Amino acid sequence: MSSAPVRWGRPLDTLVASLRYLALASPDPHQTADFYARAMGYRLQPCGAAIIARGPERHLIFLEGPARSLVSAGFAVPDRDELERLKDRIRNAGAMFHEVASVLLADAIETVDPDGNRLVFGVAQDNPDGGPVADGMPARLQHVVVASRDPEKIVRFFIDALGFTLSDDVVDSEGGVRTSFLRCSDEHHSFAVFKAAQDRLDHHCYETTDWNMIRDWGDHMASEHIAIQWGPGRHGPGNNLFLFVHDPDGNWVEISAELETVAHDRPVGKWPHEQRTLNSWGQGLLRS
Numbered sequence: 001m002s003s004a005p006v007r008w009g010r011p012l013d014t015l016v017a018s019l020r021y022l023a024l025a026s027p028d029p030h031q032t033a034d035f036y037a038r039a040m041g042y043r044l045q046p047c048g049a050a051i052i053a054r055g056p057e058r059h060l061i062f063l064e065g066p067a068r069s070l071v072s073a074g075f076a077v078p079d080r081d082e083l084e085r086l087k088d089r090i091r092n093a094g095a096m097f098h099e100v101a102s103v104l105l106a107d108a109i110e111t112v113d114p115d116g117n118r119l120v121f122g123v124a125q126d127n128p129d130g131g132p133v134a135d136g137m138p139a140r141l142q143h144v145v146v147a148s149r150d151p152e153k154i155v156r157f158f159i160d161a162l163g164f165t166l167s168d169d170v171v172d173s174e175g176g177v178r179t180s181f182l183r184c185s186d187e188h189h190s191f192a193v194f195k196a197a198q199d200r201l202d203h204h205c206y207e208t209t210d211w212n213m214i215r216d217w218g219d220h221m222a223s224e225h226i227a228i229q230w231g232p233g234r235h236g237p238g239n240n241l242f243l244f245v246h247d248p249d250g251n252w253v254e255i256s257a258e259l260e261t262v263a264h265d266r267p268v269g270k271w272p273h274e275q276r277t278l279n280s281w282g283q284g285l286l287r288s
């Protein structure tokens with residue numbers, strides 16, 4: 001158990017952050033952005049070569065590129081002190097960062113993980129460029145998950161260079177780690193990595209308020225003729241209720257509720273690599 005000073009429920013030597021936006025590549029960014037406008041209630045705004053999608057507590061940016069690829073993930077830190085601590089941590093780990101312009105984060109920096117995923121961190125600010133603010137059903141952009149041929153390297157980078165904390169591992173019968181869930185707040189995970197045959201985006205997730213809102217999102221998807229592809233169910237790690245839909249590029253999109261909150265000194269959990277871990281209510285979706 002750690003006796004280190006704690007702020008925002010986290011020891012000083014760990015990161016405090018929340019997922020602010022994702023930039024996704026798509027072969028047809030207009031078509032994909034239109035899907036997200038229908039599915040998730042985003043309002044779209046062209047911004048140079050990109051399309052910015054805005055919703056309450058959720059932002060996506062679409063750029064032309066290969067399907068199922070993450071251009072970057074943007075995380076908001078609470079203040080400049082937290083950003084300086086992160087810069088020190090990245091330097092001390094021997095990693096690199098550079099300053100980057102962001103329409104959604106102030107004083108932003110970008111670093112790159114061992115698979116080339118670009119990670120942007122900056123100070124949270126509300127509607128900094130005065131773009132349209134959408135209202136709509138609650139679904140806060142909450143986590144992003146990647147697949148990797150070498151997840152161990154990614155996990156080490158997220159812990160050592162960024163200050164994430166390992167919440168749970170999913171372990172196969174030979175003791176190999178198949179999935180790792182990492183947190184940067186008291187929420188069970190804001191990032192996870194699956195072992196797979198390719199390095200790619202796996203899915204992103206929106207946290208809504210409760211089980212009734214999972215029902216309302218399901219009804220909303222039905223009204224838009226968008227089929228639920230997996231769920232509703234309940235994950236083992238994180239204990240969250242979920243449903244998944246597909247976007248036109250084949251990305252999984254998750255809506256979740258009741259995600260576990262975790263004490264800062266809670267030991268790392270270990271889960272068996274089996275369908276029940278992925279969905280205690282029924283069929284799982286094993287990546288490998």
Ligand SMILES: [Fe+2]
Pocket residue numbers: 143145203204205254
């Ligand atoms: Fe998820």
